[in-house]
Amino acid sequence: MLRVTALALLLAGAAVPAMAQNLQIHGGPIYTGVEAMPRAELVQVRDGRIVFAGRAADAPDATGLTDIDLAGATLFPGFTDGHAHLDGIGAREMELNLEGSASVDEAMARLKAWAEAHPEGPILGRGWIETRWPEGRFLTRHDLDAAAPGRLVALWRADGHATVISSSALAAAGIDASTVAPPGGEILKDAAGQPTGLLVDAAMDLLGGFWSQIGDNPVSARDRYRAGFAVYARYGWTGIHFMSAPWDDVPLMEEMAEAGEASIRVYNSVTPDGAAALFASGPRSVADGRVITRAVKMYADGALGSRGAALFEPYADRPETTGLMQIDGEAAVPVYEAALRSGIQIATHAIGDRGNHEVTEWYATAMRAVPLDQWDVADPRWRIEHAQILRPSDYAAFRDLPIIASMQPSHAIGDFHFAGARLGDARLDGAYAWNSLVDMGVIVVGGSDAPVERGDPLIEFYAAVARRDLDGFQGPDWRPQEAVSRETALKMFTLWPAYASFREAELGTIEVGKRADFTAFDIDLMTVPAAEIPHGHAMLTVVDGVVVWSRD
CATH class of the missing domain: 3.10.310.70 (Diaminopimelate Epimerase; Chain A, domain 1)
Structure with a gap:
């Protein structure tokens, strides 16, 4: 059991006070995510920043630090869900x-x-x-x-x-x-x-x-967000990339952050109706970066399960359709060009092979159309959300432009029960191709797409490294070579989401100078048998040195 001394832990969903930012954490494996020093025995935090990570014998004086004994739990850099829907997560608790x-x-x-x-x-x-x-x-x-x-x-x-x-x-x-x-x-x-x-x-x-x-939804937006924050802190997430964040809700989230009601970090990618206003204002940030809004979410096609994902060839189980494109280049490219000039990131939903190909072409067209000296940021870090079904010939576009592939491992372990029927075997070569993209040097951000999926970081980590369903099943067409190593999976949920939100200099690893965001689980994700990973539990969630949730 986790032991925390001299600290009144917060109730899930309660306001987060500006306190308990001075910590000393030890008593279990600590994975830093830093290749030069992957393990530490003890971490110290002052004023919400990491001031020491290393051997306990080398630790400086701990006067004024709240002591947290992990009691065998395992500490990691704060886990971030790189693609989820905060309002839907909260609504799921109430509907x-x-x-x-x-x-x-x-x-x-x-x-x-x-x-x-x-x-x-x-x-x-x-x-x-x-x-x-x-x-x-x-x-x-x-x-x-x-x-x-x-x-x-x-x-x-x-x-x-x-x-x-x-x-x-x-x-x-x-x-x-x-x-x-x-x-x-x-x-x-x-x-x-x-x-x-x-x-x-x-x-x-x-x-x-x-x-x-x-009429009005009987569940208020504030209630939905409160519930979403509480659930995600309890799961162990320290941050969420909120996709399709309603533009009208951004002021509310900012108000909640300023009032201490946002227990975890939020990186907003807003609905297209907010694009013009966001382009005009530029990136928004409140409460010392607790809620940041600097991306617009677009939609290229639909989903595979409902046969809306846009394919080059017809669906194998419904040959009269090739899916549904939601936008064309004539409409998309001007938005992308405006984003380049304003420093706003673009994230585009694309699932089918045709949807993904079209988006890569539109991205390239926009980047050619806007001279580099007119780009507001030299590295725009555009993303494709899902990137589920690709033609292997399109992998290079992700590397060369480059494009961040924002993917959700749990989709694969659910979809593979029907993906073969939808696509036929040949198209599965480019399906949920995490490892192939990583091997080419592509940044692959891990997410859950909750409430589409449960939103549990342990399920997502398991899916990425095992590529099996939760019963341990792996069919002959599941392309097991696309599973990733545990070291890669850790980056998918820590360092790479930080990079995708332009915050790798202060988030994503446990090293001196970075913000003190930590997630602790009761299992060691790096060594435990893969089948045990989904049965673990989050034990501790720390954001900016504040314990926002503890299982104790």
């Missing part, structure tokens, strides 16, 4: 959660129980995924109507790229057999031409009438 539903019947049993427990108002939820259900199909409005008769229901698929709504919700949105899906979207219809209730990608934009009818 209907369908994660882990094993069938249509189980998912609808949960909906029925929720409806009975919450007899008034709309029902919002997410987390279902049909790929391993015995029924082998998407949910429909008829399923929802039977479980919650007459209710306004919207349930997002786990990937967030499709939602199923009830008949009442269809009516509220004004969607019927004559409704035409917008470009980049699909309204699934039955044999009679009637909507099944499933809307894919851009078709979800048709929900305006639904939102108008349900």
